[in-house]
Amino acid sequence: MASVLTGTSGMIADDAAQRLCFHCQSPVPSTLDLSVTIESVARPLCCTSCQAAVQFIHDLKLESYYQYREQCDVNALADKNTSSPDVSRLQKAISTLPDGRQQLTLLIPDLRCVACVWLLEQVLGRENGVDEISVNYATRRLRVVFDSRQNAVALAELISSLGYSVRPDVPDAARQAFSESRRSLLLRMGIAGIGMMQVMMFAFGDYFSGGEMEPEFQALLRWASMALTTPVVLYSAWPFHRAAFFALKHRTLTMDVPVSLAILAAWLLSVFNTVTHGHEVFFDTACMFTFFLLIGRYAELLSRFHFQQSQDLLEHLLPDTVLRLPVPADNDALNQVTIADTQRVALDTLMAGDVLWVLPGDTIPADGFVLRGQSGVSEAAFTGEALPQPKQPGARVLAGSVNHDGELLIRVKCTPGEFVIRQIARLHEQAGAWRPRWAQLADRTASWFIAAVLLIAAGAGIYWYQAGSEDYLVIMLTVLVVSCPCALSLATPVAYSVATTTLRNHGVVIKHGAFLERAAETNAVVFDKTGTLTEANLKVTEIVLADEVDASALSQHKQHCLALASALEAGSEHPIAHAFDAPHTYSVANNQIVAGCGVMGNIEGQHYQLGLPAFALETQDPASLQPPGNGHWIVLSKNRQALAWFCLQDTPRTDASAVVNKMHELGIRTAVFTGDQSMREEDIRALFAVQIIRTGMSPQDKVDAVRDLQQSAHVMMVGDGINDTAAMAAADTSLAVTPRDSFVQNSADATLLNGSLMMLPAILTFAKKCRTIIRQNVTWSVIYNFTVIPFTLMGMVPPWLAALGMSLSSILVVSNAGRLRWMER
């Protein structure tokens, strides 16, 4: 915009109806001739203020603001189209309003900043037939109301042409109820705020006059105040009255009781004094109490809302419909299918075994295996790690991850309800709602506290009355409000819900709410070795057959044994199982996993076992239990007679020793308990530098050893979550480092989905931070309540300060908990 900004002048076309001010977009009076020349086009302005505003923005070199609006021109964007949103899905997002107009509600997950909000509003606002647009940055939702001149598909296409992905926002009863309560709370706050300001202005006049105001005028002010306060008390403060009523009806006392009492008492007394021309009115007090306490409520609601949002986003990662193929008969059929063979079906109708077509850029809709195609897949929703991971045929994929480059054909593994992402969503909700025992205790004793508050307030009132103070009523009301433990009731739950969400964003799913509390106390960590300190990327490096065979048939026999072993391990998630991935055609009957020992099952009528020699073999001769060499050997047996020995090798994690060192720096003891006998203690110590090492342990040994350690420490058990179930349960708390798709089976209190062990020290530090913040919150709220009450009793705290302190206290607690949104990694 290198133009000259001229003051007046300019010829403006006569279509008065269309003339909107260039700056503020209000209509320009038809007789006004004021304009600014930009890029040699004269643009109308509505007033000198707007003219000055344009000049101001120009002088500050912020013209890009206007450029933005230019770029929002739909025609200019039409050719930037990416993939168009699919039409059938949109149906779910359209609803018809009572007046016949239609409403489209969309979730736009990649709304990145306030400028995006602005852009969407501008672009949609220019469309014909669009009546209302609201874009909510916090909830990432867009709502458009339009009439018959417009259609939903065109609007959705317009949005996706701007580069946003569009998902229908299917109305969800819980969330809708939530946003309704939010809206009504805002309205109540607004009314209370306006009422408060007005009434305070009137009270101000009374105050300034030093009580010498003419009686008629004073009465007028009081009646006006009453008219303004009544809706505030009856409508804005309604949630308090309602909650208080129900509490009393159920013979309990909640925080709402004193609050409601204070507001109603202030109002009723003032009404009485207004009618009878009595001494004093407290309309301003009633309004202030209502307004400030509503602010506290709002802070609380927002923090819950935030949690709800993170929950929603998790659910909304999944598309509503998927492209399903008829199940191909064999590999040839698989290679020949095209996208034309697909059919669009609803996600929730999927069954295990269905074959789906996933386009590049789309979200993978189901847990399963890749059948055909190669692509990079980002599992950011699970791990917090956005870099795409390569996926080939055979690789596992998770619903909710994003397919980047190539087309993939995937076979669905389970029904939608069992998808890992849905499990996470459920756990997330559970864990976020958890409260520590002392907080539950505080809740139970709250009604006694409130009873005490009511008595103290009454006592204060009586004392000051007999002492002859004019302010006895005000003091009594102030005590009622000031002692309300709002902040205390928020202190813990808000911190927990924020912390749970933060951890999930970093790839840590908490399954048990107590995890954070206990992790903060941890001063000893026990690692399982395989899959925890090592990659668990076991490979079969050597196969030794138990019986002599011809050299010519050797390799064939080895392949046969490998295939048998692979069949037995197919149902297991143990790291060892992944070493056996040879193709096979066997079906296994009675396939069982014996914890800490191995697997067994029947193949073609014969009983096979695979695992530790003592488990798989039946022999009197201890020598035959000896593996054929050093290292980690397991044996395959047929009817408990040795068939073949497999040597497995694992690689230590690169970050393992760094993590152990970091733990020592944090003053945390480390231990390795492993059932593996293949590595000697010295080797393990050399590799990982842990303090306590025990090898060759049975599951029961591990439990005992954990119990021993618990005599002197709070123990966290870190393992793969599948093998050491008992030891994990015995430890104070447990963390699973697991392949993400086996997430569901593990029994740990928390699960590390991104497999990065470096998260462990971060989690422990974060748990401490969480504990600190909760303690700060609780300390602050308790101190606040208990120091302010005496001052209030002495009549030293004016009501406005009490109410303001109350709401600031709540806000402080909520924003302090907000610090848990960040985690040092």
Place this chain on the structure above:
Amino acid sequence: MTVAMAGEANALTGELVSAFALGLFSAPHCLAMCGGIASALLMGGRTAMLSTGQQPAKVMARSPGLIASSASPPPLTARNVSLPVVGDALIYGTGKVMGYMVLGLLAGTGGFLLGGMNSAAFIMLRALSGVLLMALGLYMAGWWLGVLSVERWAYRFWQPALRRVQHLSLKHTSNKLLAGLAWGLLPCGIVYSVLSLALASGSAIHGLLIMMVFGLGTLPFVLASGGLLQFMLPLLRLTWIRQSAGLGMIGLGVWTLVNNLG
């Protein structure tokens, strides 16, 4: 306020009531006008950082990296975008209120120099402010645009001073504060009307306070107007809304006149 006579107190209450009503009637227009400036200031800084030479819209274009990062919800956005914007808003807002306070101080001092409530000059001024209000109401309802020439006339004094903002680079906090201050000094009929109240207070401190309260009152709406703007604009275009706001303001003007002269 120590030797406040009853009549004076009435007058002050009246002033405060009309200041409030004034804010109420003018809110729609304020939102559209100042909201635009707020958006430009807050977004201008952001886009400059985002684009670094690119077209802003291209930053928003779809690319795999962005989708991937957006799939994990928002610690990053919350930290990198919201906080600076809120900080900027506070700085600009502080500047704006400071601007108003300077005006209020000047007006209050002027009122003091004119010699208290009852001097003839003072009554004239108050009458003038009533007339100004009515003119504003007429403009708002779209019936008579005369008040614009007053604004234009006043703007002529300010313009040279205001144009100095072009030397400001908005990277520094102090400059942001100055830009905010200049923003407060932009010509605005509503500000002039409240200024007349400050003048009428007859005290430098009161004038300053009145303008400060007014400025604080405008802040939440103006700064949060990004979202409200779209909601307000269609309303603002409704003739009956504009006319009733205008009528309300004319009513205020009449009331000021009658109260003053009667």
